[in-house]
Amino acid sequence: MGSAFTAMSGPGPFLVLCIFILCVRVAYQQGCNCFECKNITEGVYKGSYYAMGDASSTGGCLYRDPITGRIIRACDSEATLADEYVYEQCANVTGPEICILPPEAADFGYLNRTWDGAREIQTSKVSYYCEPPKLVTGYNGSATYDIWCSAANFPQWQFTVGYNDLPRCM
Numbered sequence: 001m002g003s004a005f006t007a008m009s010g011p012g013p014f015l016v017l018c019i020f021i022l023c024v025r026v027a028y029q030q031g032c033n034c035f036e037c038k039n040i041t042e043g044v045y046k047g048s049y050y051a052m053g054d055a056s057s058t059g060g061c062l063y064r065d066p067i068t069g070r071i072i073r074a075c076d077s078e079a080t081l082a083d084e085y086v087y088e089q090c091a092n093v094t095g096p097e098i099c100i101l102p103p104e105a106a107d108f109g110y111l112n113r114t115w116d117g118a119r120e121i122q123t124s125k126v127s128y129y130c131e132p133p134k135l136v137t138g139y140n141g142s143a144t145y146d147i148w149c150s151a152a153n154f155p156q157w158q159f160t161v162g163y164n165d166l167p168r169c170m
Contacts, residue, residue, distance in 0.1 A: 032075040034061040039090040045072055048090055066096055069154060099149035100164060102126045102157050109134065109169035110145075124149040126157070130169035137167045145169075 049063030061075040098119035105113040150158035
């Protein structure tokens with residue numbers, strides 16, 4: 001006579017797997033040391049970075065260099081032996097909230113610029129006038145060249161050349 005056989009008694013394998021994943025996530029989140037500011041003292045990411053928000057909005061330990069605009073995730077538990085950087089906690093480094101000053105019109109051959117003085121991200125615009133018969137180098141032939149305070153190049157102006165230059169009006 002054969003004996004009764006049950007495939008598994010107790011919690012199912014799916015439940016065990018879910019508990020394991022939950023424990024790993026909790027351990028991972030506890031391993032991150034997120035501060036308002038991190039100063040990375042060596043390596044390719046050297047510089048001071050400010051936190052871009054809390055863990056609920058960024059996923060945790062997301063930082064931006066206010067000078068270069070570089071964004072990194074700097075969680076201690078993500079470091080490996082081949083990818084380890086020394087850092088120290090720094091005080092009150094914050095990122096810019098407005099764009100830098102736009103370029104001067106005359107420095108690049110433009111007659112003037114139209115600007116209300118605002119430098120707010122996503123809303124501020126500067127228009128430069130290149131008096132004909134001059135043309136904006138490499139542009140579509142329009143006498144007006146616009147730049148915007150944009151998140152794409154923040155804190156620099158979008159459509160500037162290099163750090164904060166304009167295409168020449170010649």
